[in-house]
Amino acid sequence: MKRSITIAAILLSIVALSIGSLFYLHRVEEEMTGLLEGAARSAQAEDFEAARQTAAKAEERWQEYEKRLSLFVRHGELDEMTKVVAELTDYAQQKDAALFCASADKAASIIRHIYETELPTIKNFF
Amino acid sequence: MLIVFVRSILLYLLIIFALRLMGKRQIGELQPSELSITILISNMATLPIEDSNIPMLLGAIPILALVGFELLLSNATLRSKRLRKVISGNPVVVIREGVIDQKELKRLRFSIDDLMEALRENSVFDVREVYYAVVETTGQVSVLQKFRSQPVTPQMLQVKGADEAPPVVVISDGAIIEDSLNAYRLGKDWLLKTVAEQGYQVKDLFLMTADKNGETYVVPKDQAAYRGKKGKKEADG
Numbered sequence: 001m002k003r004s005i006t007i008a009a010i011l012l013s014i015v016a017l018s019i020g021s022l023f024y025l026h027r028v029e030e031e032m033t034g035l036l037e038g039a040a041r042s043a044q045a046e047d048f049e050a051a052r053q054t055a056a057k058a059e060e061r062w063q064e065y066e067k068r069l070s071l072f073v074r075h076g077e078l079d080e081m082t083k084v085v086a087e088l089t090d091y092a093q094q095k096d097a098a099l100f101c102a103s104a105d106k107a108a109s110i111i112r113h114i115y116e117t118e119l120p121t122i123k124n125f126f
Numbered sequence: 127m128l129i130v131f132v133r134s135i136l137l138y139l140l141i142i143f144a145l146r147l148m149g150k151r152q153i154g155e156l157q158p159s160e161l162s163i164t165i166l167i168s169n170m171a172t173l174p175i176e177d178s179n180i181p182m183l184l185g186a187i188p189i190l191a192l193v194g195f196e197l198l199l200s201n202a203t204l205r206s207k208r209l210r211k212v213i214s215g216n217p218v219v220v221i222r223e224g225v226i227d228q229k230e231l232k233r234l235r236f237s238i239d240d241l242m243e244a245l246r247e248n249s250v251f252d253v254r255e256v257y258y259a260v261v262e263t264t265g266q267v268s269v270l271q272k273f274r275s276q277p278v279t280p281q282m283l284q285v286k287g288a289d290e291a292p293p294v295v296v297i298s299d300g301a302i303i304e305d306s307l308n309a310y311r312l313g314k315d316w317l318l319k320t321v322a323e324q325g326y327q328v329k330d331l332f333l334m335t336a337d338k339n340g341e342t343y344v345v346p347k348d349q350a351a352y353r354g355k356k357g358k359k360e361a362d363g
Contacts, residue, residue, distance in 0.1 A: 007194040014187055018128035072127045075179045120128045
């Protein structure tokens with residue numbers, strides 16, 4: 001009986017942790033995508049100072065999130081995201097709108113992909 | 127993470143299904159569910175160790191999930207005979223009243239060599255001696271010999287006697303095994319007194335066994351072997 005309770009607790013914890021991590025990832029995805037799209041819009045409007053500031057904020061937020069995400073997301077994708085986000089401020093300083101927008105789009109795609117691969121869909125199960 | 131959890135369970139069910147399809151020959155001594163969990167866990171445990179790109183949590187969760195699922199399943203099979211049949215299968219009689227059931231052997235893909243090997247493992251070298259042989263759910267074969275070939279038992283000879291608990295080890299390599307003493311309610315004082323009566327100290331004994339009646343068997347340490355060991359240690363030092 002004791003063992004059954006332990007196992008039930010472990011399984012419930014796993015399910016709770018899985019669902020919790022999914023919601024956390026969704027929050028990260030929404031916030032990062034919002035910041036990156038905002039930065040890209042500023043760069044397109046050639047407001048590079050606003051783009052740089054938003055990109056710097058996105059980088060700062062990402063560094064916070066990455067620590068937690070590395071507990072349950074494969075590190076390869078997180079490293080790729082870190083690299084791309086770090087490049088954004090450089091492109092804003094160089095006032096290169098095309099490269100900035102391309103990198104922002106790539107970063108948004110990476111975080112979206114991380115979230116989508118964690119979603120409990122038929123495609124992901126198989 | 128949810129993906130890993132669900133995938134673990136899906137793979138677990140898949141492997142049980144595959145092992146049930148493969149039949150008893152491939153199973154050996156484990157139940158199908160136990161074997162599948164052994165394969166999965168041993169494989170999964172290596173992944174986060176080999177690949178640092180994989181978070182440890184992603185290695186631990188499937189293992190915990192599988193162990194949990196295995197326990198839930200084993201609890202469920204205890205309660206449901208039907209589920210037990212699905213998960214573990216049924217024992218199959220391959221020799222019935224001295225007649226080999228060739229159809230069942232073929233269905234289990236047991237060759238005559240496999241059958242003879244299993245009989246020899248049961249100390250039966252002549253198939254004519256077998257009355258019943260059953261392939262258990264673990265893949266092991268249980269044998270009931272014909273009456274004329276069965277070993278003689280005290281019951282057959284109508285010899286009377288009492289059942290006795292086997293002796294337990296109470297001193298192992300100079301150390302007292304208190305669990306054994308407690309199990310037979312012998313006590314440490316009794317042990318020290320018995321050892322002293324035989325002219326030894328506890329540290330002098332390599333092995334001492336005792337039964338419930340306090341009957342003992344003593345093997346003193348081979349001093350030459352211990353001196354050799356000590357001498358070697360000193361030489362190494």
